[in-house]
Amino acid sequence: MVSQSRYMPSNLEHVEDLEKYRRGGFHPVHLGDKLEKVGAKHRYEVIHKLGYGGFSTVWLAHNLIEGGYFALKIVCASESSYGPPPPVKAVLDSHPGKIFVTELRRFVILGPNGSHICQVLPLTGPSLLSLSRVPYRLRPAACKNLGRQAAQALAFLHKRGLCHGDFTAANLVLAVSPALHRLSRQQILQLLGTPVQELVHPTGPKTTSASSPKYAVEPADLSKLGSSHLTDHLMVIDFDQTFGFGKTLPSGVPPSPGFHLGTPLASLAPEVIIEGAAGPGSDIWALGCTLFRMRAGIQLFTEWHNNMASNVLGDIFDTVLGAPPSKWRKIPFRKNGWPAASPRSGTDKAIDTCEFGQEEPYPDEDLRAKVYGIWDENRSKTGPALKAAESPIFWTVDPNVVPHWGNVRDGFPHIPPAEASQFLDLLRRMLDYDTKRRITADEALKHPWLAGGKK
Structure with a gap:
């Protein structure tokens, strides 16, 4: 009722x-x-x-x-x-x-x-989520600087046996003066x-x-x-999903919540959605999604059609990242869109099986196309320096002239190809389906794209 x-x-x-x-x-x-x-x-x-x-x-x-x-x-x-x-x-x-x-x-x-x-x-101050959606965009240099600080924060937690559990742009904020x-x-x-x-x-x-x-x-x-009251120093908030990992948990530290990890679906690693295997790798996956959100101003994976897990997996496997490993090719789902193995699927017995990776990824929607389709601020290399009223961290976008994704318009240059190549490589390492191959926070800090954000 x-x-x-x-x-x-x-x-x-x-x-x-x-x-x-x-x-x-x-x-x-x-x-x-x-x-x-x-x-x-x-x-x-x-x-x-x-x-x-x-x-x-x-x-x-x-x-x-x-x-x-x-x-x-x-x-x-x-x-x-x-x-x-x-x-x-x-x-x-x-x-x-x-x-x-x-x-x-x-x-x-x-x-x-x-x-x-x-x-x-x-x-x-404001979250990186609020600064990476219309009418705001983070400046490219700020993305590297703040992204590096985010990876450093995650490395600190992981070295101490803790996972944040919800390491998304909404929980990364600027410090105030x-x-x-x-x-x-x-x-x-x-x-x-x-x-x-x-x-x-x-x-x-x-x-x-x-x-x-x-x-x-x-x-x-x-x-x-x-800019007078906001700094470029990153702070991390919201530790309600934080849990411990490793063979021995310190007294009082909660274990992995498994399927019940509260990361939003668009940033939730597939091994958590399908198997409930939350751990350091799922933090790294969320960080990869966050870096793309910061640099591109949009989500990498969508939560279309009633925010259903089956559709998020379809977006990951059939478009952006390509075919999954064989163990994830056929997954039974209940009517609410969650895998049958997940407690979130409820007790509904009506099960449909989805088959992923049956078709070649759409070339204009794969990870490479999305990275190379990122558009940048309208400022030439020979243009004037920042005005006093402008922030070195973000700029304001006119929502009436936002370019369509992947289309080059006058005055809207795309991400430089050299940077796009580096960024694509970093994301592929962070979003590897195999958690054993997925890059760690310490390894990410040595990657050229993040290392370039060192002040």
């Missing part, structure tokens, strides 16, 4: 699932809310929204007592324990560069939907713009109005902080 919707869908482009404003779900937050009472004062005041996920909403807050700006991640009431376990956090916090974003502290919020953990996190914390609240909001709001409308009188906020808020575009 399908449950009735409690709220009218929002017209805003990026807001959380409003249906989760119910008992055990999200905590209703309003701009100006003051949180964590300390004596007669409150420590934090909410001034903007930063984002959301399946289990939390994230808010920009001003510390009214000690000063500075922080991210407050308010978790669903049903998630009583949240974040990486202490042994994992200890490894993350041991990095000398402090590139892994972990909670500084936490407190509890009691609300109409239950008791919520609120994680206090350092404020960071310390000068940002010296701005007034008015200056911050002048940079980010007034928060866009829309009233939340319950679908019926039985919906408890206290369970939801009065209005939904669209997340801030952190790229608007600009």
Whole structure:
């Protein structure tokens, strides 16, 4: 039986699932809310929204007592324990560069939907995902620099027996300048713009109005902080999927989640989709997909047709990377598109068998064509230097003149052939079907494409 919707869908482009404003779900937050009472004062005041996920909403807050700006991640009431376990956090916090974003502290919020953990996190800049889609594109030099930092972060984790589990562009962010914390609240909001709001409308009188906020808020575009307040230093976030690998797991470190790894399908390695074999190799696969996303501004593998695993595998095997090994040529699937061996396939007994690698890959859709089809910023080698207002990390694309994939248009040069050759070689090594041949993070750092990003 399908449950009735409690709220009218929002017209805003990026807001959380409003249906989760119910008992055990999200905590209703309003701009100006003051949180964590300390004596007669409150420590934090909410001034903007930063984002959301399946289990939390994230808010920009001003510390009214000690000063500075922080991210407050308010978790669903049903998630009583949240974040990486202490042994994992200890490894993350041991990095000398402090590139892994972990909670500084936490407190509890009691609300109409239950008791919520609120994680206090350092404020960071925009994700590489947000900077690699219209209207933004990462500059080629920045891709190499940030890609190298990403590989270094992954190498650090793997040497300590940890896999990130969701190493995608959404979880790689830019660090902010310390000068940002010296701005007034008015200056911050002048940079980010007034928060866009829309009233939340319950679908019926039985919906408890206290369970939801009065209005939904669209997340801030952190790229608007600009080159004065954004750095080219990479930080890594979201360790809720982190797990250990190796013969002996340290006490308190979770083992591989197998089929239940939460990496988005477009970045999920085929051995995880088909066999549940999550490990360092699946992190490398996700990094390869991320590097392509950064450099090309689009996904390498698509999640078309209801985000089904069978279609993602078809995109991998029949177009981009070519025929799979014999053990993956015929795979039984259930109706929801997941392999029959996966717990995600449910109990539906209707099974169809898909045969992959029966046809030659389409020459205009294989990996080589995709890499050589990358278009670059409209700037000639003899052109002017960056203007003061332009960012050395990313540029703004006019969505009305974005070229079609693989087509050369006036003013839109393609990736230089020499770089394309290097990049293609790196991706082929990172996206090898055989995890034993798949390049490691340390090996990737020695590859010419990433080594060229060394400052």
